[in-house]
Amino acid sequence: SQELEQSPQSLIVQEGKNLTINCTSSKTLYGLYWYKQKYGEGLIFLMMLQKGGEEKSHEKITAKLDEKKQQSSLHITASQPSHAGIYLCGADSNAGNMLTFGGGTRLMVKP
Amino acid sequence: GAGVSQSPSNKVTEKGKDVELRCDPISGHTALYWYRQSLGQGLEFLIYFQGNSAPDKSGLPSDRFSAERTGGSVSTLTIQRTQQEDSAVYLCASSPRRRETEAFFGQGTRLTVV
Numbered sequence: 486s487q488e489l490e491q492s493p494q495s496l497i498v499q500e501g502k503n504l505t506i507n508c509t510s511s512k513t514l515y516g517l518y519w520y521k522q523k524y525g526e527g528l529i530f531l532m533m534l535q536k537g538g539e540e541k542s543h544e545k546i547t548a549k550l551d552e553k554k555q556q557s558s559l560h561i562t563a564s565q566p567s568h569a570g571i572y573l574c575g576a577d578s579n580a581g582n583m584l585t586f587g588g589g590t591r592l593m594v595k596p
Numbered sequence: 597g598a599g600v601s602q603s604p605s606n607k608v609t610e611k612g613k614d615v616e617l618r619c620d621p622i623s624g625h626t627a628l629y630w631y632r633q634s635l636g637q638g639l640e641f642l643i644y645f646q647g648n649s650a651p652d653k654s655g656l657p658s659d660r661f662s663a664e665r666t667g668g669s670v671s672t673l674t675i676q677r678t679q680q681e682d683s684a685v686y687l688c689a690s691s692p693r694r695r696e697t698e699a700f701f702g703q704g705t706r707l708t709v710v
Contacts, residue, residue, distance in 0.1 A: 518699070530701075585641070586631075
């Protein structure tokens, strides 16, 4: 089965700093999804990547899927307290029907 | 609203009781997923429905767990004889197709077994 590993597991940054979260798959990714979960709330879809080398941005958040389609990175520029939460990557398995998720990265932004 | 709706939002139940969790997917979405998020754990896949096909039940942790999807729309996840380890947030998601689109998640049902 496909496994996704996220790093780091937790991250504390000072407001205004940049940060990167990584998601590495044990198999080729056919669809990679980034979600954010605010504490105590549901999952919010951020973006989806499908093509190797693809890069998408939403406000100050940029995600990229590497050429080999086995790793994705999420980059936040000039972090704000509103960016705090748990970031989850999810992968669409070609063999199965379900999305597999990484363990999540817990982000705290200190004002 | 137009999103995935789950009910109840919170449920406290006594050990040994049965519980039913409900999911109303986005209208027209053919795929429906159930996930479980235990405290400090990642998301765990439970079951997947796609149209009229037989559901993928490979993620259900035991035979105490079952799910139905009536008329290709509303889904109910049933947990029989609940145990304390069943305590978790149960998330439902739906998507228009199995692939090439994102799944939209509900707010979840927080289940506490006491």
